[in-house]
Amino acid sequence: MERAEATGDDCAVLDCPGWGTLLVTTDSVIDGVHARWHVDGPGAFGYKAIARGLSDIAAMAGEPRWAVLAACLPHDVTEEEAQALYAGAERAGCKLVGGDTAFGPTPYAVGTVIGKAHRKGPVLRSGARVGDWIVVTGPLGGSLASGKHKTFVPRVAEARELHETCDLSAMIDVSDGLSTDLHHILRASRVGARVDAAAIPRTEGATLGNALDDGEDYELLATVRPGPLPPFATRIGVVTAKDAILVHPDGREEPLVARGYEHGR
Amino acid sequence: MERAEATGDDCAVLDCPGWGTLLVTTDSVIDGVHARWHVDGPGAFGYKAIARGLSDIAAMAGEPRWAVLAACLPHDVTEEEAQALYAGAERAGCKLVGGDTAFGPTPYAVGTVIGKAHRKGPVLRSGARVGDWIVVTGPLGGSLASGKHKTFVPRVAEARELHETCDLSAMIDVSDGLSTDLHHILRASRVGARVDAAAIPRTEGATLGNALDDGEDYELLATVRPGPLPPFATRIGVVTAKDAILVHPDGREEPLVARGYEHGR
Numbered sequence: 001m002e003r004a005e006a007t008g009d010d011c012a013v014l015d016c017p018g019w020g021t022l023l024v025t026t027d028s029v030i031d032g033v034h035a036r037w038h039v040d041g042p043g044a045f046g047y048k049a050i051a052r053g054l055s056d057i058a059a060m061a062g063e064p065r066w067a068v069l070a071a072c073l074p075h076d077v078t079e080e081e082a083q084a085l086y087a088g089a090e091r092a093g094c095k096l097v098g099g100d101t102a103f104g105p106t107p108y109a110v111g112t113v114i115g116k117a118h119r120k121g122p123v124l125r126s127g128a129r130v131g132d133w134i135v136v137t138g139p140l141g142g143s144l145a146s147g148k149h150k151t152f153v154p155r156v157a158e159a160r161e162l163h164e165t166c167d168l169s170a171m172i173d174v175s176d177g178l179s180t181d182l183h184h185i186l187r188a189s190r191v192g193a194r195v196d197a198a199a200i201p202r203t204e205g206a207t208l209g210n211a212l213d214d215g216e217d218y219e220l221l222a223t224v225r226p227g228p229l230p231p232f233a234t235r236i237g238v239v240t241a242k243d244a245i246l247v248h249p250d251g252r253e254e255p256l257v258a259r260g261y262e263h264g265r
Numbered sequence: 266m267e268r269a270e271a272t273g274d275d276c277a278v279l280d281c282p283g284w285g286t287l288l289v290t291t292d293s294v295i296d297g298v299h300a301r302w303h304v305d306g307p308g309a310f311g312y313k314a315i316a317r318g319l320s321d322i323a324a325m326a327g328e329p330r331w332a333v334l335a336a337c338l339p340h341d342v343t344e345e346e347a348q349a350l351y352a353g354a355e356r357a358g359c360k361l362v363g364g365d366t367a368f369g370p371t372p373y374a375v376g377t378v379i380g381k382a383h384r385k386g387p388v389l390r391s392g393a394r395v396g397d398w399i400v401v402t403g404p405l406g407g408s409l410a411s412g413k414h415k416t417f418v419p420r421v422a423e424a425r426e427l428h429e430t431c432d433l434s435a436m437i438d439v440s441d442g443l444s445t446d447l448h449h450i451l452r453a454s455r456v457g458a459r460v461d462a463a464a465i466p467r468t469e470g471a472t473l474g475n476a477l478d479d480g481e482d483y484e485l486l487a488t489v490r491p492g493p494l495p496p497f498a499t500r501i502g503v504v505t506a507k508d509a510i511l512v513h514p515d516g517r518e519e520p521l522v523a524r525g526y527e528h529g530r
Binding site: 034102 | 299337
């Protein structure tokens with residue numbers, strides 16, 4: 001159901017000979033689904049619609065360039081609310097170059113972000129190799145409860161640093177949940193993984209289950225050839241030939257099952 | 266309220282040195298606003314969301330390249346309905362390279378179309394000159410009643426032919442209504458117009474008022490230096506220094522007032 005995902009990556013990758021490679025991604029933020037208009041405010045819609053796209057560009061280690069925003073506002077919207085939505089979109093930190101505004105019963109914001117791939121090329125989901133380390137860029141779990149899902153800072157700079165200082169083989173942003181997003185990499189790369197449960201950085205108060213399955217963390221999950229890591233990157237496991245295994249502190253092993261958000265329902 | 270419109274054009278115009286100029290536009294099709302899910306069917310949502318964008322690319326005489334689709338499906342959607350939506354989008358005739366699917370109370374489709382400007386450059390709204398002819402590419406009026414607004418063929422080929430065979434000075438697609446869209450050109454170009462009421466091609470059964478104000482025709486409205494025209498282009502008036510005047514067959518003149526759809530309410 002998710003087209004970009006069907007190709008195995010977070011963004012469409014489009015060749016513009018003479019200039020470089022375009023990365024394109026589109027994301028919805030719908031009232032009652034991804035945020036609440038009357039609770040979180042219109043600014044959260046604009047911000048999250050663009051920030052989700054920036055996180056997709058980051059997942060491929062690209063450089064965000066431009067964004068457009070299609071918004072649906074409630075019929076009784078005030079001028080201040082409409083402006084707050086656009087201000088939120090601009091706060092996400094990408095140049096807003098166009099948009100479309102309509103009025104309807106359920107408010108939403110759809111952000112489309114266009115970026116340029118790094119000169120080393122885009123990082124795909126399919127490049128993980130046996131022996132690579134599995135790393136994440138920050139603590140996971142409880143994003144919906146804490147509100148981080150509305151205020152997260154897309155890991156654009158961290159992605160570039162990883163791509164420039166490490167031998168990065170695959171990457172994805174943790175939107176569906178670590179357990180599910182890791183499987184996206186494993187499936188695309190036809191490999192397995194052993195993940196050290198104790199090594200997974202957790203948001204304060206988050207259980208292991210939260211860190212594995214909650215989703216909407218918008219941290220990066222990457223595989224890299226073993227070597228020095230930037231300080232923000234935490235090693236949580238290793239790529240193996242097959243099967244996804246979670247290793248507990250007492251040595252107990254269990255299958256690492258994808259229990260995060262599944263697209264297409 | 267409409268960002269691309271604030272810059273005075275149908276698409277954002279973005280420079281990619283070495284390759285060319287990118288044109289980007291995003292458009293919503295919302296249940297109960299632009300189409301009806303249970304009456305028109307999901308295919309109409311996919312088709313119109315992309316076709317509206319193609320019409321925006323045509324309005325700048327660009328070449329459509331890629332499209333992404335963000336869709337919101339009802340919770341009780343069937344697999345067939347979801348596939349019909351994407352089939353409709355693909356039927357519009359632009360390569361679908363990515364997307365995002367969510368589920369919510371009000372179905373919608375948001376199409377973002379990316380094109381490349383013609384080597385002669387994009388045609389803006391701001392280039393109309395005194396003495397230019399005003400032309401349209403087809404009959405106007407009654408699009409909502411006839412259903413043309415869901416099945417129109419974007420005038421991509423006609424736009425290119427006009428740009429390559431005429432000295433095209435300004436262009437827009439007729440989405441808000443001829444009377445309103447002509448004012449968009451006049452305002453951006455700081456000129457006026459005399460329009461010959463009898464010369465405006467009308468859809469069968471459409472009144473002059475329908476042809477002037479209904480909107481959603483998705484024909485092109487352009488200004489060109491006087492000269493030979495392609496057979497599909499009809500001359501309806503001339504650009505003047507100031508004021509918009511409608512001239513009736515009996516010689517009576519009246520101000521041409523923008524009575525089409527106004528954005529931002």
